[in-house]
Amino acid sequence: MLQTTELNAFYGQFHVLHDVSIHVREQEVAAILGPNGHGKSTLLKSICGLVDQVQGAISYKGRDITGRPAEKLVNDGVIYIAENRELFPEMSVLENLKLGAYSKNARPFEKKNLAKVLELFPRLEERKKQLASTLSGGEARMLAIARGLMSNADFMCIDEPSLGLQPNLRVEVFNIIKEINKQGKSILLVEQNIPQIAELADRIYMLEEGRITFEGTAQEAGENEHLKEIFLGM
Amino acid sequence: MGGLMAIIYGGLAIMPLFVGGVDYMMHILIMILIWAVVASCWDLIMGFAGIFSFGQVAFFVIGAYASAIVSNKFGIPPFFSIFIAGGIAAILGVLVGLPCLRLKGAYVALVTFAVHMILEPFLKGHMGRAIGTGGSRGILTIPPINIFGYAFTPDNKVAVFYLTLVLAVICSVIILMVIRSFWGTAFLALKDSEDFSASLGVSAFKYKLAVFALTSFLTGMVGGFYAHYVGMLSTRMLGIDLFVTLMIMLVIGGIGQFPGAILGAIVTVTLNEMLSPLGPYRPLILGGLVVVLVLLLPDGVIGLLRRIFGGKRKTREAEA
């Protein structure tokens, strides 16, 4: 479904990703682990067309999408759910959600998806009219995820979905991801704090200093002592 | 910064050796120094403090009128009246600054520019005439600065030039010291994130007002100096021309690139003079030049010098 080949990414002079090759199969959940600041978000953003300087190749459903800008990729079915949320601060929760369905292929499902995400996150239903800028940290995170779900994308890049969520919701989000995966979506995930990550992901990558240092199935990851110690300790 | 400033002023200081006999050239040099201070003040408040103050010309004119009126009406020697003028400009600066503290970006620009726009009808109107602005006729006789019996009139341009130079150097050193001191850091911090700065103990109120006061004081004082040099005043300085010219100085010098503004003043005044015979093509070319320069020289002449000589540059963007 998605494949990167020797991907390199830069911010100005700063070389962040070094020859990163990963792939995500149809209907698969892949997770990227790695220490803070080692390029996980940059990898997701590069795939989703949000980084200006990338080299290497990215293909999606067999098509080369290297350098394709985010706004076009959304129509192709690739969506990024940002770590820092990127909401529209002066718009209500509802308007933010509606904008999540801006792309052509999401539009027909807007009503249906809206009902669904409001059911998934009752807190958002409660706060429909509130401006996004005044949401609490966790509420904003929910809105970001919900807005991403509105896009009806086939391939979702989710950056730290559990960031700032209360414990029971973290489990909830984990379930939601499982659920949408079951419905046929492929997911590439960056996540540090779901203990059950091994249970969720079909494939796990480890990204250190911009390089892939481990690749394997969840089971293989579980057997890797280094990984276990650092990432699956919570 | 200090070194470059010394070179620039040093270079200007020896100019009278070559053109000391030509009043016209000396006049240009004097005006360069005057505008250099005004542009530097503008750079301080806009480039460093990040406050879009568009009242610089207004404070200049306020200082000029204040000093002229104070010395004409109360017989205070111009040497002192220019400080009084600076004080008056500073007080007005604080008054204008107060409402601006709660405002942002283009709003601040508007409120400060409002001072500029209101100033002309005020000076021309009944209120202005009552305090001695001479209404729309202006003030046509203003005594020259007199130090120990030596009068600095437009007839002694070399003397006036060196006096201006002293003033400009003092003002520039003050500006430099402010930028180098913790003020500079406070401004950058406030510009980046006001709530983070506040949580670290930075008072936006205090520093913003202080910068309003300081820049209007210096600008007003230089305005006063100008009044006594030229010896006459009218509201015609408030046209858009001077405002734009000062802005061009900043563009050429580089915003937030002190002492770029001084270089900007030199280049702009010279260019303006050279283009003057072209009549309407002068502003046409200047305008086009601004567009091109903003695009090609993001940090003005200073940025260019840095690129050529590889001087160190304070990174101000979120780049690695």
Add this chain to the structure above:
Amino acid sequence: MLIEYADVFISGLTNGSVYALMAVGLTLVYGVSKAFNFAYGSFYSLGGYLAWVLLAGIGIWGGYISVFIIALPLLMAFGYVTEKLIVAPLRSRSDWEIKVMMITLGLALFMDNFYQVAFGSRMKSLPPIVDGVWDLGDIVISYQDIVILVLSVSGILAFRWILNNTRIGMAVRAVAQNPEGARIVGIPKDRVFAATFAISTVMVGAGGVLLAQKYFVSPTGGWDILVKSWVITAFGGMGSIQGGLYAAFILGMLEAFVGYWFGMTWVLFALFAVLLATLAVRPQGLMGKWG
């Protein structure tokens, strides 16, 4: 007595509609891209000169209708290209808001003096769109003013409706609030930036065409427009179309009544006094969002 006030009121209404028309484009661009366009007044003159060239210069067939048909696309293209060439490249720079002000100021200087070189310093006049007055006995209203009122108010309301109720409008607002976020949901932000700039150019240029017959066109005639638009925009709230509309009429009325009671010299003072008072209570303007 009442009749007199009716007269002043109508003059306020006329002022207001003219101001509204002028200010909306500025507020739009500022609202969306935080770019303050100092060449706004010169764009206004551009509309006027285009109309003049077409009507007086070429003597185009079809009068104002042809003028609008030809001038509007030209203005739109001009705005679009201007944004792409000189505003967009600045967006990624430090202090870009100041730089946009400066570059547009440079553009204004260039355009104004281009007009002077090309068309001379004298004002140009245009034939009226409609002639004649509506005589109500003690009050007369010129048809011209009515046309301006109707066109500007309906144009603005339509515009506001689009912004608030259509996908495109929502996209424009989204880009205004978070360009990166807009890209993530699939909105092409660069195109929206350029398009809003183009639309604002059309709005103010159309204003130039409409008002040229009333106020004439001259090389520096745009400054007045810029300043008034700026005041209205700040007063109404930068980025708020509705606020701009209210502000335009409030200021129009203010101008008429202050001019009537106290004299024209006080208008500017009153204008800024009201603006300051409003901003003191509501720093974001009447309806506005934060700049």
Add this chain to the structure above:
Amino acid sequence: AADTIKVGVPLAMTGAYTDTGDNYWKGIKIAIDEINASGGLLGKQLEPVRFDTQEFAPERVMQGADYLCGKMKVDSVHAGWAGWGQDVRAYGKYTAPFFADDGSQSAVDVFNQDPKKYSNIYQLTDTDINQASSMFRVLMALPYEYPNKKVAIITADDAWGTGVGETLAKNFKKEGWKVALHEEVPYGTREWGPILTRIRKAKPAIIHLEIVSAQEVITFFRQFMESPTKSILSYGYSIVPREVVQTMGTEADGIIGEVPTAMPTPIAPTPEAQAWVENFKKIWGHQPQAGSWAAYSGVKAWAAAVEAVGDAKDHAAVCKYISTKGYKGETGWWKWDESNVMRAGGDVPIGHYQVQGGELVTIFTDPPVKPYKDFKFQTPRWCK
């Protein structure tokens, strides 16, 4: 280059005053070309050196003097509007004869502070005060029965406007008139609703408008005409911008106005003058404006003096000649008074016009108030 005589021409070439600058330039250009074509002055060609005074900021005015007289060493300076007193101080420092068209008492006041020092300064027109008095005299002399004794005065807020406004008001009051409205308005005023409402209420017999800028006076007229009162519309010096008659054509018929040191039109008083007008029209394609002839005559007056003295460099002698002898122009003698002001009257009176058939027609000259040729005042259509 040594065998040319440099002539300084500081005029507004950019900014708000560009158009008046153009007017003066047209006259000066004709004079210089004429002299050069006829073999030059003392055998030397005249070489104009232009300087852009922009918007007359004090330091700009000073710079002009330093540039033209100090650096370029010109032997005479021909300006138009030049700084309303600022120019007197700036050019008084030098010796080259300087001709201005300030028309302002403040310039004369500066001159009178030190007539010796400023002896090279010449004004080509009379002061605002005298011009306004002249306007008043002609208004009173019109063959027209005023329905009441009320006047509305609207002027620009510049030195010229306020000067004229105050003088007129004083004169009207002295004659027992009531000044129903006296307003100073800023340039750029184009919405006249509030003022017109008050005018319509007061129904004054005379409205005097003094803003030397076409847009303001045309918008005023058009908005006034939406529902006119029976008032004589007196535009004073505001009648001069060419755009006024050019734009309005016969629509402007009936408006009256005034120009000092102007060539009476459409028929000039003497054959020489008529020839001059024809020449001007041939060169520039339109009727001469105010200022063109004055500026032209300034150059010619100076040239005549240089011719008589025999040395363009002897500024003092040239000035003395101009002050004492004057100059004989197309309509007769130009004489400067002890303040070096070309006072209106004699062969160079103030012309009072009415727009008739879309052109300026001289109906009176003053002082003394005298009907001009056979041209008659016509009652404006809105007063009938």
Add this chain to the structure above:
Amino acid sequence: MLEAIHLTKKFGELVAVNDLSFKVDENQIFGIAGPNGAGKSTVYNLITGFYPFEGKLLFNGKNIAGKKPHQIAKMGIARTFQVPRTFPSLTVEEALSVGSRFGDDKGFDSEYVDFLLHFLDFEEERSRNTGALDLLGKKKLMMGAALATRPKLLMLDEPMAGSNAHEIQELMDFIRRINEEMGVTIIIIEHFMKVLTELTETLLIIESGAKIASGDPEKVTSNEQVVECYLGDAYASDN
């Protein structure tokens, strides 16, 4: 040291903090937890003077209600923000200097700034632009700048969010050392139970702006209501 008495904050209809009283003792690590939107960050904003409110706030016996944020900083209360703040125009060292210069009444102390850079293991980043730091770096920067004001009380808003187990462990060590070695009282908002139980001495749980439990962390986290509305069954069984 800090005592909140009947704190109430309303945003229109919404009561974000509802009659909340609590007390933080000198030298304590005090935890605050509760569901998303419970009002935790709002409590910080009230303490640091960002919003007006009803009720009383005593800091070392003095009422600090109505004071401006920068005044409160000078009194010795420092904080970090949930959404990281940085100074993109400043380097790490300069950012810490801002705290030292403006927040510390003793004035600028470059040795102390050096010490903090060392303490935070930030020496390599010293002249790095703060805008280009990664998430953990930004959080450390906020902590460092806050510490540079020499606070008596440091309030951290979800410092661990977005970090992995290893990094969390490191951060916990930091916080403990700040508390023990520098003698700074700490309030921490967190969602990680492990952090709260291991680090804090007193834990306050709020929901919808009101207190639902407080006291010993172990006990509080086994409170039925807390488990139900906040931790969830999965967590409870996990522990």
